[in-house]
Amino acid sequence: VLCYIFNMSSKILVANWKMNGSLDIFADYLKDLQKGYDFSNTQLIIAPPFPYLNFIKQKIVFESIVVAGQTAVLWNDGAKTGDINCRILKDVGCDFVILGHSECRINNTFNDGIASDTVKSALNNNLNIILCIGEEIVSERSDDVIIEQLMSGIGEIDKKYSKSIVIAYEPVWAIGTGITPTAEQILQKKQIIYAVLHSLGFIDTKIIYGGSVTPENAQYFITNAQIDGFIVGKACMKADSLKELLKYVDYATNL
Numbered sequence: 001v002l003c004y005i006f007n008m009s010s011k012i013l014v015a016n017w018k019m020n021g022s023l024d025i026f027a028d029y030l031k032d033l034q035k036g037y038d039f040s041n042t043q044l045i046i047a048p049p050f051p052y053l054n055f056i057k058q059k060i061v062f063e064s065i066v067v068a069g070q071t072a073v074l075w076n077d078g079a080k081t082g083d084i085n086c087r088i089l090k091d092v093g094c095d096f097v098i099l100g101h102s103e104c105r106i107n108n109t110f111n112d113g114i115a116s117d118t119v120k121s122a123l124n125n126n127l128n129i130i131l132c133i134g135e136e137i138v139s140e141r142s143d144d145v146i147i148e149q150l151m152s153g154i155g156e157i158d159k160k161y162s163k164s165i166v167i168a169y170e171p172v173w174a175i176g177t178g179i180t181p182t183a184e185q186i187l188q189k190k191q192i193i194y195a196v197l198h199s200l201g202f203i204d205t206k207i208i209y210g211g212s213v214t215p216e217n218a219q220y221f222i223t224n225a226q227i228d229g230f231i232v233g234k235a236c237m238k239a240d241s242l243k244e245l246l247k248y249v250d251y252a253t254n255l
């Protein structure tokens, strides 16, 4: 496995900037973030819009901070105007790619039908993967939805890649809404995800949570839902707030 291997004992924090940021904003952000930075137990993964990837990569001074693409198409190089594939992401310095985010599923640039081939393309290009799964609404189908998303993403993937894949449980109804599941609800979903992972022999795969995570609720989730970290949208976009989140995640690594 040629993927960049991140420290397996570390927790993970993904800063998903979505379609936000500017050169000035990212320059200040990286400066403020890295001032007195002492969160080396945590793998921080910054996912900016594509054009800022290399700019940010050049400004990173800590080994525990890496960059990720927010999505990728499964195709090799060719006539696909406007698309970005995993080879290009690797070339500009990414160690990770986020796949299957609900915002990509909703705008139809990602679906279960292409999940497996896109995961394979990422692995072939030595990228680690944050695979996002999550139900749109709470219903009796919720568990089936996440099992289907999980199986379509990694059901055909060799278990030797279990370290290279992180599963992000992001219930769609919790994204950007300020509404969050309880730790018990996350634990219940985690058990289902864990059962699928184990049936596939994926014993080293981490499970993180996303959806309205803030410095106020991060400690509650990390201690009570026993997750391996977070994927964060809104609360990652200020260096101070990101550092608050890092404080709880990094501390939990040592528990």
Ligand code: 13P
Pocket (backbone or CB within 6 Å): 016, 101, 170, 174, 175, 176, 177, 178, 210, 211, 212, 213, 231, 232, 233, 234, 235
């Ligand atoms: P918010 O943290 O803004 O709810 O976004 C979550 C998310 O979609 C991260 O990928």
